Amino acid sequence: MEVFNKTYTLKNCSFVIDSEKTLENTNIIIENGKIKSIGKETEGDEIDCSEYVVTPGFVNSHTHSAMIFLRGYYDDSELQEWLDKMWEKERSVSKDILKISSELAVLEMLSSGTTAFVDMYFNPEDIVEISQQYGIRAAAGYTFLDKIFDPEEVAKMQRRLRETNLFKPIINVHSIYAVNEKTLLLAKDLAEEQNTWINIHLSETRREIYETKLRKGKFPVEYLHSLGITKFQAVHLGWVASWEIEMLKDSVTVTHCPTSNMKLATAGAFPFYEMMNAGINVTIGTDGPASNNSLDIIREMKNAVLLQRHSYWDTRIKALHVFKAATENGYKLLGIKGGLIKEGYVADLILFNKDDLYPLKKDRLLSNIVYYATGENVNKIIINGRIIDKKFIKEKIHELAKKLNELI
């Protein structure tokens, strides 16, 4: 892991691309973890970037990192059966397996260009440690799931989580069908107490809509609003009602997980276009390694376009929309000035191998990243100005994968 703490220059970047612009043959000066300037000047150490295309780092806005140990397990079942199988295994899993799984997940995400992620699982104390160890940004928290955990215990542990330069505590609630109303109100209080947001799977299946309407007389977003819960991150939203979109304007973000939705056959349609036009912050997540089963956010951007176009019967969702969702919008969710390659923004950057993105032409670059590339084409990852080399990550993955194979 190469570290440049002070001032250095990414020199002669063949292309620099973010959701606002594409530049050619440009230098980026980085100072104390931030972008100092973009242009012809150099300062400090120089790194030749003529073989790289530079983009902002990607934010994986929804995953369950520790579920690597369940990758490939009970893959071909429907959501409810699949969830039951997962919960069964999760009750008895060891802390060692969870830790090593989250570590592997983080390495996979880094390797494919993710510089920050939002995690929903039961081991945020591991995430605090792992985020420091590898220098990745993370938002995580203990998860309310009444079937498995006592909510008072969850709250107690949650109160011990502290923000760091890389880690942000969030309040994870599995879903409205996995907790009772009292737990939801407790989560609301905790979110206010820790000045953070509630992260929840919402309106994922027809069954969830039907049962919420039956039991509460309301649709899921309406139901949360009726409890005074409005500032949340809503994940999935495959079956959101049109009038709920108005309510979602108060949300922190709406997160699309197209691969997981398709694989678990939840059907429905995440109203990407309508929510984007309503000014809602649309983000993208891979979901967990047991439901995707990849954590490659670049593959996920493509799948978001694919599912959206299939749903709308037209091409209104473009490469730029999902690229923005995975960069600019992701950093907006985290409350960090990042996701764009601009002066004063955090130096969270991805260096793609230029030679992999052929035909290499300015007006095709975005397409080639979104529709053709995978995380494999990422060469270096920079977070807070700290450069992480791909080779180091790959070696670490193989080392840990061997350990995991022995443990399970």
Added chain:
Amino acid sequence: MEVFNKTYTLKNCSFVIDSEKTLENTNIIIENGKIKSIGKETEGDEIDCSEYVVTPGFVNSHTHSAMIFLRGYYDDSELQEWLDKMWEKERSVSKDILKISSELAVLEMLSSGTTAFVDMYFNPEDIVEISQQYGIRAAAGYTFLDKIFDPEEVAKMQRRLRETNLFKPIINVHSIYAVNEKTLLLAKDLAEEQNTWINIHLSETRREIYETKLRKGKFPVEYLHSLGITKFQAVHLGWVASWEIEMLKDSVTVTHCPTSNMKLATAGAFPFYEMMNAGINVTIGTDGPASNNSLDIIREMKNAVLLQRHSYWDTRIKALHVFKAATENGYKLLGIKGGLIKEGYVADLILFNKDDLYPLKKDRLLSNIVYYATGENVNKIIINGRIIDKKFIKEKIHELAKKLNELI
């Protein structure tokens, strides 16, 4: 490129998996390009395969290899506009660009585990040459497309194509809307003359169905049958009528291209389950690099499951179905005894890096290949007993990509 012409053993393969079985710690003896036996014996040179998972080679049953030069061009438009843009560029492209594009496509396909492909484009003479050069199996032919080519000229060139040990001539017809009836009948005669099949885009869009019904009074499959054209490869079939499925029992194969269908927003639903149950040979294709834009058949298997599950609102299409479509069924289409790891079958095999497919467990292997892996996890490719190393392919790709970037 390592070549083993005679007899050798893939020793201690950690796992061997095809659509019929999964074996552990097994040897595979290969002789004169065929699988001689599977078990504990060894013969000839030995290759340590304890770090590999062995699968049959994959067949990419539909692509347009030369369209690499159009990758990323006009990506965000609807099908008809996109086609018009493609045809405009294709009228003026040089032979050099086509050749280098097809060569790159072949290298990309090899690199991601494709051992055979079916190509529809205008340069099958290049495919004959490239298939010999790299040792990949290919089926290709000149393409009838009345707007661009004189059909008599196409027929003349087609008659010059000869079968080789690796190459099979086929009769490519772009679509029923891109040729007239006379051309369709000419294609039918040619297919009989060359003892091969007609490969055609069929029932891809609502517009195609509507216009065929309007002009011919028939649905697309009905229309071909009314002309006595029954033994064809039908690609796309997003909008096939239920009674046409009966007729498709006479077809050589039906080919699903899920990524392309989603990206071009053609919507519809390829009736995978119904056709499979009707005993029709279902295969999978990436479609061309301008409409996918990847040629990775492993990513395509996943996307086939994803789209199918989204369409059916349930998980009836499993990893095994698409794996079989890309292996066993692909070889059935080509009329080659392959696609299974069995005595007497061709030695067309893929060696995956075992360490990449974690958690490595016998009952999760198929899932991890279909849902998690990409072509990047392929280490070696064996076709007809000939071993191709990944490193050689990667170097060649970078060399040719640089040339292509200069040409366009």
